[in-house]
Amino acid sequence: MRLLRAELSKLVSLPSVWTAFAVGLLVPSVIAYLNASSMRGRNAQAAGLDVGFEELGFGVIAAIILGVVAVSSEYATEGEESAGGRQITASLTAAPSRGGFLLAKIGAVALAAAVMSAVATAATLGAVAFALADAAPPMGEEVPRMLGVVVYWVLTALLASAITLLTRNGIVPLAVLILNTSVVSVTFLLSKVTPLASYLPDMAGARMITSRIHSSVEMPPVVGGLVMAAWVAALLAVGAAVFLRRDA
Amino acid sequence: MRGGARPAGEVRAAGARRAGAREARRALRAELLKLLTLPAVWLTVAGTWAAAVALAAAFAAAGRRGGAAAASALDVGLAPVGYAQAGFIVLGVVAAVSEYGGGQIRTTLAAMPRRAVRHGAGIAALLLVAVPAAVVVCVSGAAVAWLVLGGAAGAAGGGRACAAVAGAVGYLALTAVLAGAVAGVVRRAVPAVAALLGHYFIAGPLLRDRAAFAAWLPDTAGLGMWSAGGGGLGAAAAWGVVAAWSAAAAAVSLAVFVRREA
Numbered sequence: 425m426r427l428l429r430a431e432l433s434k435l436v437s438l439p440s441v442w443t444a445f446a447v448g449l450l451v452p453s454v455i456a457y458l459n460a461s462s463m464r465g466r467n468a469q470a471a472g473l474d475v476g477f478e479e480l481g482f483g484v485i486a487a488i489i490l491g492v493v494a495v496s497s498e499y500a501t502e503g504e505e506s507a508g509g510r511q512i513t514a515s516l517t518a519a520p521s522r523g524g525f526l527l528a529k530i531g532a533v534a535l536a537a538a539v540m541s542a543v544a545t546a547a548t549l550g551a552v553a554f555a556l557a558d559a560a561p562p563m564g565e566e567v568p569r570m571l572g573v574v575v576y577w578v579l580t581a582l583l584a585s586a587i588t589l590l591t592r593n594g595i596v597p598l599a600v601l602i603l604n605t606s607v608v609s610v611t612f613l614l615s616k617v618t619p620l621a622s623y624l625p626d627m628a629g630a631r632m633i634t635s636r637i638h639s640s641v642e643m644p645p646v647v648g649g650l651v652m653a654a655w656v657a658a659l660l661a662v663g664a665a666v667f668l669r670r671d672a
Numbered sequence: 673m674r675g676g677a678r679p680a681g682e683v684r685a686a687g688a689r690r691a692g693a694r695e696a697r698r699a700l701r702a703e704l705l706k707l708l709t710l711p712a713v714w715l716t717v718a719g720t721w722a723a724a725v726a727l728a729a730a731f732a733a734a735g736r737r738g739g740a741a742a743a744s745a746l747d748v749g750l751a752p753v754g755y756a757q758a759g760f761i762v763l764g765v766v767a768a769v770s771e772y773g774g775g776q777i778r779t780t781l782a783a784m785p786r787r788a789v790r791h792g793a794g795i796a797a798l799l800l801v802a803v804p805a806a807v808v809v810c811v812s813g814a815a816v817a818w819l820v821l822g823g824a825a826g827a828a829g830g831g832r833a834c835a836a837v838a839g840a841v842g843y844l845a846l847t848a849v850l851a852g853a854v855a856g857v858v859r860r861a862v863p864a865v866a867a868l869l870g871h872y873f874i875a876g877p878l879l880r881d882r883a884a885f886a887a888w889l890p891d892t893a894g895l896g897m898w899s900a901g902g903g904g905l906g907a908a909a910a911w912g913v914v915a916a917w918s919a920a921a922a923a924v925s926l927a928v929f930v931r932r933e934a
Contacts, residue, residue: 440863451875458882482874489866496862501773594862595762599869603758606873610727610755616734 448486720759
């Protein structure tokens with residue numbers, strides 16, 4: 425518990441995490457608002473079902489930044505003034521059990537991502553409801569999808585952390601994961617080449633959020649979430665194995 | 673004696689000009705050497721090139737299988753530029769941030785006290801690395817697409833091909849300068865990369881279809897420089913807008929660099 429508190433306090437004191445939070449809050453809500461306002465006059469009921477959720481799928485960049493920064497900040501050298509020190513040496517001195525440290529880190533990332541996604545989902549769907557006024561789709565039946573957004577963000581943040589555990593440097597995982605969140609993602613292009621690509625973590629996980637995926641493979645949302653979770657678990661296991669064995 | 677004053681002044685002015693040119697030349701050489709000895713620069717360029725070639729081959733293979741429209745090898749080969757720009761963003765960031773990772777900036781400024789000269793040399797050195805890298809990426813992408821597509825490729829006129837490749841190269845190089853300017857202000861790699869990639873790959877494409885002002889943003893305007901689809905602006909206007917963004921970013925980063933403590 426104390427480890428978890430320490431990890432949360434480290435996360436909360438990182439400016440990048442707050443920037444990520446602001447991005448994750450503003451990008452989906454503002455773009456969903458623009459999108460919803462532009463379709464107000466037309467058949468909003470039919471078109472508006474995915475408004476907000478699609479944008480929340482892109483807002484996952486906040487979870488990516490969170491997951492990457494949580495790990496990469498431990499390995500960033502702090503410059504000549506502090507003898508090129510890295511935070512990880514202090515962290516492991518304070519928490520010598522690497523397994524415990526890693527569990528606390530993962531827990532803190534998951535918790536922060538869950539809070540971020542819940543706030544972002546509320547803000548985005550609120551903006552859509554505000555823009556569409558009475559034409560807004562009823563929110564009551566969308567609760568499972570909202571949960572899907574939270575699960576997607578949390579799993580993505582953990583995926584980012586797992587990759588950063590391996591690279592120890594934030595730029596590569598950031599570049600790869602953000603590129604792959606773009607409107608035409610690399611995995612989406614791959615799924616045109618081989619149906620197997622539909623089982624990649626982001627393609628599978630996106631089923632929890634949107635039904636409009638043009639792919640040859642049909643997958644219910646729960647299965648998509650499970651496939652993504654399996655990926656994350658596998659990558660975390662590799663990341664943990666490396667972290668437990670490699671010199672800090 | 674008064675008669676001799678003017679020639680002496682001119683001589684002095686000419687000497688000062690020569691000294692200034694020498695200082696600029698030396699600064700450029702120093703910045704270029706620093707850039708070329710960074711492993712991260714070489715890794716970024718190599719990774720970008722490999723990814724662009726692989727994507728060009730994949731696009732071309734998909735295009736040949738689809739076969740709907742006889743896409744020209746040029747358009748297919750330049751399509752990966754949309755992804756390769758990430759590599760050039762990272763290149764600009766790495767170049768700018770490497771000074772701040774340790775205390776190198778203090779050594780740099782001890783050797784080159786004139787901050788404006790050092791900043792200009794930094795941008796020029798970045799361009800000298802980014803332009804050849806962009807040429808290699810674009811030309812090899814087009815060549816791979818041409819090889820894979822073979823006879824199925826639609827022909828592109830020589831003039832248009834040159835203009836499109838030049839546009840792609842210019843766009844990638846200007847994007848690297850813009851990224852370097854942003855990173856020079858942020859001074860840290862991860863936040864700079866996150867912000868730039870977030871704009872170029874997520875916010876930009878989302879805004880593109882939804883807001884009219886997006887046509888003037890550097891990523892969407894840049895489409896007019898290299899993409900077959902274009903970004904709503906003509907090629908000349910696109911060059912102007914993207915160059916203006918890069919110049920403005922470089923000016924802001926210069927102003928910040930001159931004033932802020934290193």
